[in-house]
Amino acid sequence: MPAETNASLRDNLLLEALRGPDRDAIRPHLKAIFPPKGTVLFEAGEAVTHLTFPCRHAVVTLLITTRDGRSAETATIGHEGAVGCVVGHGLLPASTSAVVQIAGPMLRIESQILQEVKRRSAPIRDLFARYADCLLAQVLQASACNALHPIEQRCLRWLLTLHDRIGSASLPITHELLAAMLGVQRTYLTRVLSSVQDQGLITVGRGRIVVRDRARMEAAACECHGRVRQHYETVLGAVYTAAGIDHLDVAAKASEDVE
Numbered sequence: 495m496p497a498e499t500n501a502s503l504r505d506n507l508l509l510e511a512l513r514g515p516d517r518d519a520i521r522p523h524l525k526a527i528f529p530p531k532g533t534v535l536f537e538a539g540e541a542v543t544h545l546t547f548p549c550r551h552a553v554v555t556l557l558i559t560t561r562d563g564r565s566a567e568t569a570t571i572g573h574e575g576a577v578g579c580v581v582g583h584g585l586l587p588a589s590t591s592a593v594v595q596i597a598g599p600m601l602r603i604e605s606q607i608l609q610e611v612k613r614r615s616a617p618i619r620d621l622f623a624r625y626a627d628c629l630l631a632q633v634l635q636a637s638a639c640n641a642l643h644p645i646e647q648r649c650l651r652w653l654l655t656l657h658d659r660i661g662s663a664s665l666p667i668t669h670e671l672l673a674a675m676l677g678v679q680r681t682y683l684t685r686v687l688s689s690v691q692d693q694g695l696i697t698v699g700r701g702r703i704v705v706r707d708r709a710r711m712e713a714a715a716c717e718c719h720g721r722v723r724q725h726y727e728t729v730l731g732a733v734y735t736a737a738g739i740d741h742l743d744v745a746a747k748a749s750e751d752v753e
């Protein structure tokens with residue numbers, strides 16, 4: 495297996511958590527890909543043929559698109575997780591589309607092969623069941639957040655979620671994209687970002703938002719980001735520790751393109 499694929503295995507927390515025979519069972523079936531930003535991994539209604547593991551700073555968003563053409567984020571998934579057939583048993587239709595928001599290396603495995611691997615390994619089944627529980631918790635919390643919390647707090651939740659996943663203070667995200675994620679008009683979002691910037695929490699740049707004060711962002715955000723993160727830490731334990739995040743932090747910083 496090529497060295498870069500080996501490196502990527504360590505750069506997804508779920509894959510990194512696999513040990514011995516479980517890692518050996520899945521490794522030969524993983525294929526390295528590097529889909530560019532905007533790539534649609536699958537559309538809603540399509541059969542999900544692969545499970546994809548974002549690695550390092552890669553981020554995929556699950557989107558719901560409404561009949562009038564608008565869309566909103568339902569979950570943001572990075573190196574802590576996997577996209578597609580996490581819960582199902584392969585080749586079931588997707589309920590959302592999955593779009594690459596931040597390009598990076600990914601590993602993927604065919605759904606049907608994964609089901610066979612899971613069938614043979616209780617630890618792998620347990621790991622995926624725990625991850626599925628966390629992903630559901632993330633979606634449920636976002637559902638409550640979208641209904642109850644003001645836009646500025648929702649915006650901070652999303653920025654903190656992205657910061658966790660790409661491990662870099664510099665978030666490569668445009669106003670257009672963030673507005674689409676939050677389901678608000680771009681002009682409205684720009685006013686919200688200006689307010690957050692005036693508080694010294696972030697710096698808004700061209701195509702980039704820089705995290706200036708993570709602790710104060712957490713204090714200013716609603717409780718939703720903290721709750722989800724705590725759930726991940728409790729349910730996935732060592733898979734989602736601060737050490738795991740720090741490990742990725744180094745990798746992401748090393749690869750970050752300098753403006």
Ligand SMILES: [Zn+2]
Binds near residue numbers: 640647717
């Ligand atoms: Zn909230």
